[in-house]
Amino acid sequence: MSDSTQLLQVLGDLIGINSVNPFYPGGRPEQTIQAYVERFFRSHSIEVVRQELEPGRSNVIGILPGKIPGLRLLFEAHCDTVGVERMVAPFEPRREGNRVYGRGACDDKGGLAAMMCALASLRQRGITPSAEIWVVSAVDEEYAFRGVARLLEGLRADAAIVAEPTELRMVIASKGCLRWRIAVEGRAVHSSKPHLGVSAINGMARLLVALQEDSRELENHAHALVGSPTLTVGRIDGGTQVNIVPDHCIIEIDRRLIPGEAPDAVFSYYCALVERLMEREPQLKARIEPPFVVDYPLETETDAAIVATVASVLHDFGLNGEPAGAVFGSDASKLSAGGFPSVILGPGSIDNAHTVDEFVEVDQLERCFEIYRRLMERFA
Ligand SMILES: [Zn+2]
Numbered sequence: 001m002s003d004s005t006q007l008l009q010v011l012g013d014l015i016g017i018n019s020v021n022p023f024y025p026g027g028r029p030e031q032t033i034q035a036y037v038e039r040f041f042r043s044h045s046i047e048v049v050r051q052e053l054e055p056g057r058s059n060v061i062g063i064l065p066g067k068i069p070g071l072r073l074l075f076e077a078h079c080d081t082v083g084v085e086r087m088v089a090p091f092e093p094r095r096e097g098n099r100v101y102g103r104g105a106c107d108d109k110g111g112l113a114a115m116m117c118a119l120a121s122l123r124q125r126g127i128t129p130s131a132e133i134w135v136v137s138a139v140d141e142e143y144a145f146r147g148v149a150r151l152l153e154g155l156r157a158d159a160a161i162v163a164e165p166t167e168l169r170m171v172i173a174s175k176g177c178l179r180w181r182i183a184v185e186g187r188a189v190h191s192s193k194p195h196l197g198v199s200a201i202n203g204m205a206r207l208l209v210a211l212q213e214d215s216r217e218l219e220n221h222a223h224a225l226v227g228s229p230t231l232t233v234g235r236i237d238g239g240t241q242v243n244i245v246p247d248h249c250i251i252e253i254d255r256r257l258i259p260g261e262a263p264d265a266v267f268s269y270y271c272a273l274v275e276r277l278m279e280r281e282p283q284l285k286a287r288i289e290p291p292f293v294v295d296y297p298l299e300t301e302t303d304a305a306i307v308a309t310v311a312s313v314l315h316d317f318g319l320n321g322e323p324a325g326a327v328f329g330s331d332a333s334k335l336s337a338g339g340f341p342s343v344i345l346g347p348g349s350i351d352n353a354h355t356v357d358e359f360v361e362v363d364q365l366e367r368c369f370e371i372y373r374r375l376m377e378r379f380a
Helices: 003-016 031-043 105-124 146-152 200-220 263-280 305-316 331-337 362-378
Strands: 047-054 057-064 072-078 094-096 099-101 132-138 159-162 170-174 176-185 230-238 248-257 285-288 293-295 323-326 342-344 359-361
Touching: 003 031, 003 099, 003 105, 003 362, 031 047, 031 057, 031 105, 031 132, 047 146, 057 105, 057 146, 072 105, 072 146, 072 331, 072 362, 099 105, 099 362, 105 132, 105 359, 105 362, 132 146, 146 331, 159 305, 159 331, 170 305, 170 331, 176 200, 176 263, 200 230, 200 248, 200 263, 200 285, 248 263, 263 285, 305 342, 305 362, 331 342, 359 362
Parallel strands: 072 132, 072 159, 159 342, 170 323
Antiparallel strands: 047 057, 057 132, 094 099, 099 359, 170 342, 176 248, 176 285, 176 293, 230 248
């Protein structure tokens, strides 16, 4: 079987297995797809390690030994997908011209297939790379990133390549995210005598204005690859009925972090802002809840060895090797926060991920397979 035939076969097989994250409707633990990945590695005489997260949910790692003791390069892709509402035949891979359609085609089964086949190709040719190569098929990326958290336990590696659809650009920076709630409490009274009560909605209005004014400043802090931090108040809920002065109001805030911003420091900043506002307005009683989402930004140093290696391989293929930024989150930021220089590189476009007609371009997929294989050989 040619490399290309095998690659398309593996991608088709992966799409054919429902691996919707169990958090989403119609989802299930990833054991069926992971059994496939494990069988694939074993059929190519590649050593396999499983890391159990919980029953039915394990990361699967294919390992090819390297020449240099202690040197290890990680390739990581996630095997779960988002849901398939309104999709027609999401698990029936369909080839049309230069495209393969199906749930996960670009996010993230194209990248996963390319990594698996690149490892198998080295094995088949009897090539021993300098670094030990791990190809990790991780669970639970599309919901809580618990697969990569499990991978990080006791991990040792020199660098990581994470598959996400970047159209074969090397992404070294992405935004992080912090989400939390602020509640304002008031005193409920009959709305015919509002002066006897304290309106939580009016209090929240002043807080919202303060947040909005403060957010103008964010535009002055642009990162070269990912742009400015942003703050969005995405939800608000308050009051009980129209003739009662409201005694509660709550908002949910989404604050996107740029590289260099530490989630703790950003959260403390907003706590202090609310404290100052309460000092100025003694009637205002606001309570900040701890964040319910904390996702680190990704920033890999441009002088990291992996950046130079990826750039040189992309140049070999006549592609743009300049580092790029991305706005989406991925496992890469967790690996990077764990101390492992990480870049994101994969076939397909993020614009097609999570859509009802998700697809990956076949020429990009094939090119990516060759890029991964050369990276496996060259990293030293
Ligand atoms: Zn993804």
